[in-house]
């Protein structure tokens with residue numbers, strides 16, 4: 483009890499430090515009373531019109547309807563769920579799971595005493611299972627729209643005024659949808675690179691990489707970010723020789739440096755090759771194989787590489803083509819992202835923006851948080867989105883999940899900090915299932931023990947991280963996690979032990 487009281491007191495001190503610090507990115511806790519509210523329009527208009535039916539847009543539409551606002555969502559692709567459900571999070575995770583099962587069957591089952599004479603990939607069946615997952619989920623959102631009475635218009639929306647969207651419908655007609663408040667949730671699209679034309683056959687974006695008709699013998703991935711490492715893992719497990727060309731000096735440049743090093747080693751053990759500080763200068767598709775010319779990032783000697791398929795995964799850009807932003811005067815930054823204030827309002831009264839199309843991490847769960855908060859502001863309620871507490875997960879094997887600050891960021895802030903680590907090699911559940919590669923790393927403010935960042939590399943790290951996300955939200959100290967009873971034997975015990983290591987000593991190492 484004394485310890486718990488102690489940690490609450492230290493938390494108070496920590497929040498003072500953090501709120502004084504001013505460097506924390508995009509933390510808003512605002513009440514929208516007195517804010518922009520509803521723009522004026524005739525009574526048969528929608529209260530809210532959402533352009534784009536991705537995780538940002540469809541969630542905003544459902545939440546708006548739940549708040550009693552008359553709502554219409556406009557989506558051009560013919561199915562709801564946006565990039566994430568149709569060509570992103572869901573199909574990639576389906577393939578990551580299927581390819582992991584194949585890889586385990588081939589390489590790990592025998593050591594668990596499970597033997598069979600042969601195992602092979604049935605790629606059409608694997609792709610069909612992915613497609614089934616996608617269509618079930620997209621249809622599920624249509625069901626949610628009906629349940630919540632969200633009006634759904636299938637077509638391409640463009641502004642004709644700040645309260646009117648003209649929609650070229652998929653059926654071929656045109657309709658004007660009016661709204662007192664319009665939310666832009668048009669998401670993002672793949673960034674192409676100069677001189678490289680994506681044909682979705684041999685030069686593919688993530689969309690093409692989710693539907694290759696055969697396993698390429700050689701796959702070159704441009705960009706060692708989320709997409710490159712996840713899709714590189716999928717095809718590597720199914721038999722491709724994968725080379726990842728990355729412009730920066732490190733893979734996933736935003737990751738905690740120490741975790742990243744271990745992650746890279748793990749991927750290399752899985753036979754993924756990396757060419758860091760390297761750029762692709764040109765791509766020649768004239769022959770049977772694709773020939774890439776490479777150069778060191780800072781210039782210098784050129785080299786060549788051959789591939790059957792090249793995946794371009796060097797980032798995404800905010801998608802606003804044909805939306806008519808210039809017509810109504812919505813401001814964007816140099817990268818084309820729509821500028822919004824703390825309530826997701828653009829500079830044009832009654833027009834809001836959320837998700838990948840605004841600054842911040844390009845993640846589905848972040849877009850959803852934006853969507854809910856945006857309509858809560860519109861409805862006159864208070865809302866809270868803290869981008870510093872958005873978890874990030876790379877769904878490879880092991881997974882890498884993190885929330886809060888990296889050690890590099892903590893150092894840059896000049897904060898005195900403590901670090902606690904615990905390897906999964908010393909975790910009994912991980913050893914029991916013979917899947918013990920990875921580590922938990924916790925960073926806490928030295929003086930107050932307040933947790934600043936948590937980084938986990940392990941199987942299922944994407945599930946384990948949420949205990950840390952909650953801890954950060956509540957301003958917990960590492961001692962709070964350490965003194966919380968964790969079930970045994972679980973992987974989560976590694977987080978408890980790392981917390982013990984942060985403020986005191988772990989037991990099991």
Ligand SMILES: Cc1cc2nc3c(=O)[nH]c(=O)nc-3n(C[C@H](O)[C@H](O)[C@H](O)COP(=O)(O)OP(=O)(O)OC[C@H]3O[C@@H](n4cnc5c(N)ncnc54)[C@H](O)[C@@H]3O)c2cc1C
Nearest residue numbers: 534536537538558564565570571639669837838844845846
């Ligand atoms: C391969 C891949 C894997 C990913 N995996 C993950 C993951 O595991 N976890 C995660 O958090 N994120 C993941 N992401 C990122 C995630 O998909 C995006 O962050 C998320 O979809 C953004 O949501 P959004 O609603 O802002 O935009 P989007 O999902 O892009 O949705 C925007 C929608 O608007 C529609 N639209 C655009 N313009 C118009 C218009 N003028 N009129 C009508 N409709 C329009 C588009 O058709 C689209 O459906 C992944 C992305 C990719 C490409």
Ligand SMILES: NC(=O)c1ccc[n+]([C@@H]2O[C@H](COP(=O)([O-])OP(=O)(O)OC[C@H]3O[C@@H](n4cnc5c(N)ncnc54)[C@H](O)[C@@H]3O)[C@@H](O)[C@H]2O)c1
Nearest residue numbers: 705706707708709710727728729730795796797798844875
């Ligand atoms: N698990 C997930 O949450 C998940 C999965 C997939 C995608 N996403 C989201 O989708 C977005 C796009 O993913 P992504 O992997 O395309 O982008 P990314 O920003 O994650 O990574 C792009 C990588 O490409 C490198 N790069 C840029 N230009 C290059 C060049 N010319 N040559 C070589 N390398 C170059 C960058 O340094 C970076 O490492 C991400 O921002 C991420 O938020 C998330």
